[in-house]
Amino acid sequence: MSPPSSIRQKITLLLTLSGGGAVLVVCLVFAIVDHFEARRQYAREFGLQADHLGSSLHAVLMFGDARGAQQALDAIESLPHMMAARLEDARGERLAEVRRASDLEFPVERVPEQPRYAGRFLEVGRSIDHDGERLGTLILMADLSPLQARSSRLMIIVLAVFALAMVIIAAFARTIRRDITGPIESLAAASREITSQRDFRVRVESTLGGEVGQLMRGFNEMMNTVQRQDDELREARDHLEERVHARTAEMQEEISRRIAVERELIRARDAAEAATRAKADFLANMSHEIRTPLVGVIGMADLLMDSPLSAEQMDHTETLREAGDHLLTLVTDILDFTKIESNKLELEVASFSPAQVCEGVRRLFAPRAAEAGLEFDFSIDPACNGLVLGDAARLRQVLTNLVSNALKFTTEGRVVLRLEAESEARDYRTYHFEVTDTGIGIEPSQQQHIFESFTQADTSTSRQYGGTGLGLAISKRLVERMGGHLRVSSELGKGTRFWFSLTFDVTEPSTEPAVS
Numbered sequence: 001m002s003p004p005s006s007i008r009q010k011i012t013l014l015l016t017l018s019g020g021g022a023v024l025v026v027c028l029v030f031a032i033v034d035h036f037e038a039r040r041q042y043a044r045e046f047g048l049q050a051d052h053l054g055s056s057l058h059a060v061l062m063f064g065d066a067r068g069a070q071q072a073l074d075a076i077e078s079l080p081h082m083m084a085a086r087l088e089d090a091r092g093e094r095l096a097e098v099r100r101a102s103d104l105e106f107p108v109e110r111v112p113e114q115p116r117y118a119g120r121f122l123e124v125g126r127s128i129d130h131d132g133e134r135l136g137t138l139i140l141m142a143d144l145s146p147l148q149a150r151s152s153r154l155m156i157i158v159l160a161v162f163a164l165a166m167v168i169i170a171a172f173a174r175t176i177r178r179d180i181t182g183p184i185e186s187l188a189a190a191s192r193e194i195t196s197q198r199d200f201r202v203r204v205e206s207t208l209g210g211e212v213g214q215l216m217r218g219f220n221e222m223m224n225t226v227q228r229q230d231d232e233l234r235e236a237r238d239h240l241e242e243r244v245h246a247r248t249a250e251m252q253e254e255i256s257r258r259i260a261v262e263r264e265l266i267r268a269r270d271a272a273e274a275a276t277r278a279k280a281d282f283l284a285n286m287s288h289e290i291r292t293p294l295v296g297v298i299g300m301a302d303l304l305m306d307s308p309l310s311a312e313q314m315d316h317t318e319t320l321r322e323a324g325d326h327l328l329t330l331v332t333d334i335l336d337f338t339k340i341e342s343n344k345l346e347l348e349v350a351s352f353s354p355a356q357v358c359e360g361v362r363r364l365f366a367p368r369a370a371e372a373g374l375e376f377d378f379s380i381d382p383a384c385n386g387l388v389l390g391d392a393a394r395l396r397q398v399l400t401n402l403v404s405n406a407l408k409f410t411t412e413g414r415v416v417l418r419l420e421a422e423s424e425a426r427d428y429r430t431y432h433f434e435v436t437d438t439g440i441g442i443e444p445s446q447q448q449h450i451f452e453s454f455t456q457a458d459t460s461t462s463r464q465y466g467g468t469g470l471g472l473a474i475s476k477r478l479v480e481r482m483g484g485h486l487r488v489s490s491e492l493g494k495g496t497r498f499w500f501s502l503t504f505d506v507t508e509p510s511t512e513p514a515v516s
């Protein structure tokens with residue numbers, strides 16, 4: 001027999017085995033106990049009957065009255081279960097005897113005083129005495145039919161109880177089936193259907209309360225959620241392709257639009273570059289063209305100043321000379337700037353000494369600093385005396401611009417030009433250049449803008465200090481062309497510091513310095 005597979009079979013089997021088994025065991029124990037109790041009771045009653053009969057036979061034995069003895073024994077025929085009786089005298093001789101069945105044999109050995117079960121009969125022996133002298137012996141035999149009848153009755157009761165128990169168990173199993181296993185089976189069937197058909201509309205019916213009812217309602221709610229999500233998923237899937245097409249079309253449109261914009265931008269950039277190039281060329285040409293007559297004007301002003309002039313004429317000529325100088329600086333700056341912007345600036349590569357370049361700048365500005373009552377310090381690291389390869393003129397231009405600005409924007413205190421060797425290798429050296437002043441300083445918001453062309457930190461600067469706003473723009477680009485970065489740090493009212501580092505290849509020892 002295969003083991004029960006469904007929960008219903010398992011619970012029914014469990015109930016039957018446990019309930020039916022328990023009832024059966026209880027009934028059997030009860031029947032066994034009752035059987036032995038009945039045998040004991042039957043034997044006791046049989047013993048009492050033997051006592052009673054024995055005492056009635058006392059007289060017949062004393063007188064050896066065989067007829068009276070036979071009559072007394074015949075009386076036992078009225079006792080339903082008494083099967084045989086025998087009276088023996090003191091010598092063991094039979095005095096009287098009764099047998100209800102012809103095949104019935106009296107036991108040969110001595111029958112005990114206590115009733116005993118022997119085969120189909122209950123036997124008992126009674127010694128009948130008088131004043132301590134034995135008169136004779138009575139032997140009685142009874143059948144076991146009352147016991148058998150009682151056992152049969154008991155078996156019927158046991159069976160009836162068992163049957164009743166099974167009926168109760170069956171009713172109980174039906175209740176369990178209705179309230180527990182039935183719902184669980186319907187849940188299992190629903191799950192099977194959902195899994196095999198992938199149909200999330202399946203629900204279980206439940207009117208039950210308690211945990212099982214809650215379980216089924218929970219299952220239905222869970223399936224509602226799953227179905228909703230499945231519907232949404234299906235809908236999303238259905239629309240996905242549509243959306244992908246729409247999005248692809250949108251993206252293609254966007255790409256085409258961007259390509260068009262990009263083309264437009266490239267066209268605009270090319271046009272702007274062309275315009276810038278044209279402007280730079282124009283500026284470069286114009287600056288160059290203006291420089292020649294301007295140099296002539298300045299030269300003429302110099303000649304004029306050497307000739308005998310009245311004080312007023314000298315004053316006018318000096319003004320003319322200064323204006324010419326200023327104009328020449330401006331034109332030179334514009335020329336440099338346009339060269340740099342249009343990438344036409346070529347750096348020279350010649351052997352020079354950075355220390356000597358700094359010394360040249362110091363010599364150039366020392367008189368001006370003294371005139372303005374400013375301290376002009378010069379700090380050169382002795383390690384910087386070697387020769388390197390680079391454009392000394394452009395380096396000087398940058399330092400000149402920085403020192404010139406420092407002197408211009410400082411009314412008291414000092415200006416320091418510092419040169420330090422930052423690092424040194426066999427083939428190259430890195431120098432740190434720094435110009436510090438204790439002048440008016442630059443506002444933090446302006447510090448980024450001063451490197452732009454034609455920009456001044458303060459609009460009043462040009463009025464008060466003059467200048468074009470091109471010096472730092474040119475210096476920054478020159479330093480970058482030489483491989484460095486021009487940086488500034490400044491505090492308004494306290495002073496300004498400009499610095500940059502440049503790396504130059506080391507000159508062969510035999511090369512002569514280009515700048516002294």
Ligand code: ADP
Nearest residue numbers: 405406409450456457467468469470471472496
């Ligand atoms: P400018 O010809 O006007 O000096 P620059 O490009 O050299 O042009 O300088 C731009 C501006 O940066 C200056 O107008 C000034 O406002 C500011 N600046 C430059 N150097 C200093 C300095 N050492 N101290 C204070 N302000 C400075």
